[in-house]
Amino acid sequence: MARICGICPVSHLIASARACESIMAVRIPYTAAQLRRMLNLAQMVQSHALSFFYLSSPDLLLGMESDVAARNIFGVVAARPELAAPASLCAALASTSSNCSARSAFIPAGSFPVA
Secondary structure, eight states: OTOSSSHHHHHHHHHHHHHHHHTTTTTOOHHHHHHHHHHHHHHHHHHHHHHIIIIIHHHHHOOOOGGGGGOOHHHHHHHHHHHHHHHHHHHHHHTTOOOOOOOGGGSSTTTHHHO
């Protein structure tokens, strides 16, 4: 089921598991249901990040009039290398909006935050 969509495989896995449980009249424990919910919410965050950074940002950052062959994530890194590091990206976004958290300013460029 996860092969149906490359962007949101967790949703398809959960739907498949729920269908099988329904067919076999299985009730999962409350903790398992909460873990599934947490997993699904994490997948939604990952899906939104994937959608923005890989699918939308090349069009937004490079412009719709740019060369189609270069309008991808590699073209963004080539044109705007300062955006390649998460802290640099957040600093660039912070100059135009207030969506970044204050602690991101303390993350060294090139490092990836765990939490």
